[in-house]
Amino acid sequence: MPHDHDGPLARLRRGHEELVLRLLRTHGPLSRGELGRLSGLSRTTLYDIVTVLVDAGAIVATPPAAAERRRGRPVDALSLHPGAGQAIGIDFARRAVHVAAVNLAHEVIGSASAPHAADLGREERVALAERLVGELAGGRLRLGALSGIGVGVVGPVGERRAQRAGTGELVAQEGEFTARAEAAGSHADLAVLLRKRFGVPVLLDNNTRLAALAEATWGAAAGVQDVLYVRLSHGVGGGLVVGGALHRGAHGLSGELGHITADPDGGPCSCGKRGCLETVASIGAVLDAHPTAADLPSFLAALPDDPDARRVLDAAGTRVGTVLAAVCNALGPEVTVLGGELAAAGPALLGPVERALSAHLMPVSRPLLDLRAAVLGEVAGALGAIALVLHESPLLTRYPAPESVE
Known part of the structure; x- marks a missing residue:
């Protein structure tokens, strides 16, 4: 009797294979136990699917390094084949x-x-x-x-x-x-x-x-499912990862944190509004607020001994933290990540941001605040x-x- 290669059982099996491959592509290396929890497949079904995919060269099983081994049977990490x-x-x-x-x-x-x-x-x-x-x-x-x-x-x-x-x-x-x-x-x-x-x-x-997605995949918030990211650069922008996936909004316009009003009486913004966060917390805005700084490198170099630079960063960080608190109160992220070239100022910027963020969060949310500096630098977008x-x-x-x- 000929086999039905396109029958319901064959289609179900292909669906299980696609699910396993998609999870490994999205999450990277996983143990069989982790793969079982994420896929919802039974232990027997998963074992069968993994065996077929390993034999086909689609995935590889890598034993743990000697330093990571514990008592009992070693737990292999499954991943897509690097050559795939x-x-x-x-x-x-x-x-x-x-x-x-x-x-x-x-x-x-x-x-x-x-x-x-x-x-x-x-x-x-x-x-x-x-x-x-x-x-x-x-x-x-x-x-x-x-x-x-x-x-x-x-x-x-x-x-x-x-x-x-x-x-x-x-x-x-x-x-x-x-x-x-x-x-x-x-x-x-x-x-x-x-x-x-x-x-x-x-x-x-x-x-x-995309930088937000990178920090949630490889960077400061690796493995965290709900991440709010803000980048302070020549412009100010952001990103939101929800349930491990990038959130774009209904029309692809999510993440425009730089155009949330930070100062109702502020100056004009390139977007056509006034007083946007970008007008007070972008690189250009920070340099304009300093009496002598010509560029960001000189501004950052002078920071330790320059009270004017610290004052400017304190004001900008306070505005950033206040805006982020409003976003956090609405969305409830697990981790908030601060990135961009201005973040190279370190505690002089991160401190004011964290103080303002905590002050404007709902009291019940303050103990849950987790603000981190981005770690991927300029390659985050790529x-x-x-x-x-x-x-x-x-x-x-x-x-x-x-x-x-x-």
Whole structure:
């Protein structure tokens, strides 16, 4: 009697395989126990699925290091096979391009950055990104194995969907942007240009939101499911990770913390409103409030012995903490992460932020406050772009053949 390879049992099995692969792609290495809890599969079913995927070369089981072993049977860590594919993240920041590469076992292969003039054209920025990607891992990155590219850009990014084309590959689609139509067209053109350059699917989002996802995946809030992130840079932005997933909002406009009103009587903002947080807590606003500082490096260098610099940071940090308290009262994140170039000021900024945040939180929430400094630095947006690919790519269809597994 012939086997029904497309019957209900076969489809159920494929669904279980997809679930296991998606969990490993999203979370990175997991033990069988952790995989069982996340998947909800029975122990017998999970054992069967894992055995098939290991035999097929889709996943690998790695025993714990000698220093991590405890009494009893060693607990292997399951992960996607590193050779099953790679993902690249590119962050097109205002004045620099940052790139990073990660394999599907969540191992960072390399990262690189290069500054550029703020008015550098789009095609020149893409060429710069291509050069940096070529230099990753000493030029040994196998572009033919790429499973996708995640891209971070400055400004609002509308919803976009990824769907299978007739070839079985992903195609990025840019939906309508709800603001800045000119930027929308630029972002859509950028996705198409990158797709042509690298020949792989492209997923695109706001780079500050992606930095939030990176800090929740690899950084200061690694493993935390509900994270609020704010970045104090040339602009002020933020991101929210809810239940381990990036929150974009109904129209892709979430995370605009810089445009929450911080001073109703304040000056004009580039968004068209007045008194936004960005007008008092961006790099430009901080430098403008200091009597002599010419740039951020000189401002930070003078900070230990400069009372004016400390006064400026205290005022900016108080505004930031007050705004964050309102957001925390509404959303209740487990961890709040402070990033961006201004965060390099350390306790001189973090202290005022934490004091104002605590003062304006509901009393019941104050003991739960967990404010952390970001740790990923300028490459956070690129790493978050990779996390976007790892979180959203569908089932990988091209596993390495069993004979190629080392």
